[in-house]
Amino acid sequence: MAAPEGVRAGAEVRLQGLTKLFGPVVAVRDVSMTVPAGSFFTLLGPSGSGKTTTLMMIAGFVHPTHGVIAIDGSDVAALPPQKRDLGMVFQSYAVFPHLTVAKNVAFPLEIRHVPAAERRHRVGEALELVRLRGYEQRLPRQLSGGEQQRVALARALVFRPRVLLMDEPLGALDKKLRAHMQLELKAIQRQLHVTVIYVTHDQDEALTMSDRVAVMRDGRTEQIGAPAELYESPVSRFVADFVGDSNFVDAVVVSASADGRAVVRAEGGLELRGTARAPLQPGQRVVAAVRPEKIVAHEPLGADLNRCKGVVQQVVYAGDATRYSVAVGAAGTLIVKLQNRLASRPLAPGDLVALAWDPGDTRVFSHED
């Protein structure tokens, strides 16, 4: 199953104004996005954000109330799931328990009346791809969760679908195995050039695997972008909070320029500089956000930094780094993540500490964001 022979490059998937109502409940609201051909695209969101419903609409199991789903330019809204030619991997694996591994993987080929000899060949290739050679005659109940998930993956890829849909496929695996499967999935996706649409609520998974991520909230897309874009320039407090960790400080705008840069003042007079997505008005109530690892302590860097002093309250040691919670007066508490480097001097509760970070790492959100 090497890429050159016989593998169709992935298809582009375009969603336009996709909406799904379940009675009065809006599950998905006006979602539009383009998934580039051959890319790894993730729908990321908490439960109830509409990510799975969106995936199920692409798969054809849920009918959209309005909107267009186009695969390589042609609208598939009228096609039932079995005519869409999309591979799908389910959260519960959905490996057929009454069929052997080989029979499971051969299933889509049998449905398509692929001749027996070619079927055997392709089942072999697919099992090779997921490294399950030698497991042909096993029954699913004789396999571990990770192995069952590989069977499901081989089965979804063996008929060379244009798009592979995955619904929280690694959710049931333990942490180590999950990290391993993430790498393998990514490698397989690169090798086959298949378009992957991946649903998860795990932001680590989304950041490490995806070319692009759509963050979903309450049935809408909150932000679509590359992982670094989401992490470095979140458009809203929700994204800043959901993707990675952030400190949030309530503040009022002191002065603002047309390019979005602003000076804000927190409770207690702490002034911070940061950047907003859109120009702000002086006097407007906002939230300033900064990620724990962007803050440094004890390092007299350049003058152009946000600075504050605080008292260490809690120390949480995490091996490679230590997280400190630092009370910075009336502005509240900041979480600061410092790498445990050789020379670093550990802080203890009660220590007075000077903190600093780059205004460029400070995002300012208005309350509408």
Place this chain on the structure above:
Amino acid sequence: MKTDGRHVWLLLPALLILGAFFVYPLFGILLRSVYKNGYTLESYRQVVRTAVYLTVLGKTFEMAALVTVSALLLGYPLAYVLATVRPRLARLLVVIVVLPFLTSIIVRTYAWMVLLGSNGVVNQYLVALGLTTAPLKLLYNRAGVVVGMTYVLLPFMVLTLASVMRGIDPALVRAAHSLGASRWEAFRRVFLPLSAPGIAGGTLLVFILSLGFFITPALMGGPSDIMIAMLIEREVEFTLNWSFASTLAVILLAVTLVGFAVYYRVMRLERLFEGLG
């Protein structure tokens, strides 16, 4: 699951009841079947000598098989709906399926006799709709017995099937669709084989219950639809030949057990095939 012997005593009440009211009387029947003024196999010889008993036994099995098949054909779609609709609707349907159990079997059988009689509702409609010119004979023949027994035994089939079907992960059928299977293919290749244990359990239950049926065939059957339970009843009630009644009962039990053993083997083998298939 851990099975240490500590909780075995919980079985005791059930075992005591089974022993006192089932195993002990069973031995009594066994004993009586070979005892009539001294130990003798005379009753068994009589059964073998007289063609009518074997014929009735054969008819009993035939009837049980007919009822089992019709209960399966009617019950499978019903169970499928029951297992796949929304939970609230499913609960309502279960109540409807179980409701007939709340009425006496005799009342229900008489109700069917009213419906199926030559002036009954069914015939009146058939004639009115022009589907038949004269009333059909739906009662006091095999058709009547099959209808009546299927009606009584259908819930056993439906509930057994539905409990297995409810255990089938709906994602499996979806997976089949996503892999290109049409509705029919998904049903045939995935749902049907996974519901096989329910089919096995339901048919076995209905078949065994059918073998001992008495009231329905007695009331709704014709002179040629005698089942073995009716013969046993006659020996007990009228000829007072308890020894012979016991013999018939033992034979019914023995044949049923043999049938069960064969069936069990077949189902087990089928499982094995699935694995190798």
